Amino acid sequence: MNFQLLRIDLIAVCPEIFDSVLNSSILKIAAKKNLVKIEVHNLHDYASDKYRHIDDTPYGGAAGMLIKCEPVFRCIESLTAERHYDEIIYMSPDGKKLDQSDSNQLSMLKNIIILSGHYKGIDQRIRDRLITREISIGDYVLSGGELASLVLVDSVVRLLPGVISDSESALEDSFQNGLLEAPQYTKPADFRGLTVPDVLLGGNHKLIDKWRQEQSIDKTRKLRPDLLVD
Ligand code: SAH
Numbered sequence: 001m002n003f004q005l006l007r008i009d010l011i012a013v014c015p016e017i018f019d020s021v022l023n024s025s026i027l028k029i030a031a032k033k034n035l036v037k038i039e040v041h042n043l044h045d046y047a048s049d050k051y052r053h054i055d056d057t058p059y060g061g062a063a064g065m066l067i068k069c070e071p072v073f074r075c076i077e078s079l080t081a082e083r084h085y086d087e088i089i090y091m092s093p094d095g096k097k098l099d100q101s102d103s104n105q106l107s108m109l110k111n112i113i114i115l116s117g118h119y120k121g122i123d124q125r126i127r128d129r130l131i132t133r134e135i136s137i138g139d140y141v142l143s144g145g146e147l148a149s150l151v152l153v154d155s156v157v158r159l160l161p162g163v164i165s166d167s168e169s170a171l172e173d174s175f176q177n178g179l180l181e182a183p184q185y186t187k188p189a190d191f192r193g194l195t196v197p198d199v200l201l202g203g204n205h206k207l208i209d210k211w212r213q214e215q216s217i218d219k220t221r222k223l224r225p226d227l228l229v230d
Contacts, residue, residue, distance in 0.1 A: 005034060006160060007083075007111045010149055011041045011075050013054065013067070013118040017146040027154060030163045038153065046071035046078075055119055064120035072115065072126045079113060088113045088132045090122070091145035091152065095134030098152060100175035102135065106152075107159040114152060116145025178227055182215035 010018060018040055021027060030036045044052040048070055055065040076088060086109040096102070106112060115122075115131070127134070137148045157163060164170045174181040185196040199211045220227050 004110065005037055006107070006109065006157070007037045007039070008153060008156075009039045009041060009079055009085075009111075009113045010116070010153070011043060011072070011113065012116040012144070012146050012149070013043050014144055014146055015040045015042045017144070018150065021150045021154070026158050026163060030157045030160060033162060035160050035162050036157050041075055041079075043067070043071050043075060046074040048074075058120065062120070066120050067117060067122040067126075069123045069125050072122065073130065076113060076115070076130050083111055085111045085113050088115070088130055089152070090115045090117065090127060090131040090134050091137070091148040092117065092121070092127075092134045093136050093139070093141050095136040097136050097138065098155070100155075100173075103152070103155040103159060104176075106156045114149045116149045118144045175227075179216045180220045180224060180227070182212040182219065 012018070022031070022038055022040075027036075027038070031038060043054050047054050054067055054071045056068050058064070058066050079085065080088075087106065089112060091114065115126075135148075135152060137151045142148060159170055170176075172181065185200060189196045189201055197211070199207050202208075217228075
């Protein structure tokens with residue numbers, strides 16, 4: 001089957017952080033199967049001075065350094081001159097908190113750019129002029145956007161058709177239907193006296209589906225009642 005290739009351009013100050021994650025497990029397989037193309041750009045390559053400075057002190061005086069406009073504009077403009085991008089995302093703690101529906105939606109796009117900040121963040125003019133979407137991975141502050149970008153990339157790429165061989169398995173994960181996943185068990189059926197619920201051993205798929213649905217609702221009610229409020 002032919003699936004549409006998703007292209008992701010990652011822009012970062014410390015791109016070496018990406019190496020091991022992009023070259024392992026599902027992300028590696030997805031790239032190998034040509035289902036995703038991930039290009040990494042080092043912001044330092046777009047600096048205009050010979051010392052490759054990409055940061056400077058904030059106007060008005062404040063602690064820390066900010067990423068300057070120049071290298072980010074140069075990098076993003078060089079990419080958008082080549083092709084249309086559906087989204088230009090900035091990873092930021094004050095962005096929209098990532099959830100499964102964001103990942104589902106992004107997995108259907110063709111070209112996306114993901115910009116990681118660093119230091120104290122980036123010049124506001126980058127956000128005003130270039131960025132189409134801002135995403136946070138949670139209410140805490142990381143020292144750079146690289147890890148956050150990887151979280152986003154992983155959650156999107158595993159949803160691409162053909163990436164996970166049993167295509168249903170990604171659809172059955174927690175959050176896909178607004179509920180947490182039911183408990184799962186594998187062999188043996190009895191481990192040191194700890195047994196697997198009988199219904200799962202019986203082979204009656206109607207009963208198993210019913211049990212899973214009930215467990216799913218029960219677990220969500222206990223652990224994440226906020227998901228049930230609508
Ligand atoms: N001064 C900023 C934080 C900068 S943290 C503030 O107070 O909002 C440095 C970089 O790490 C940011 O530019 C962003 O790209 C990334 N980052 C930190 N926490 C993040 C989070 N929770 N989600 C996504 N990106 C985050």
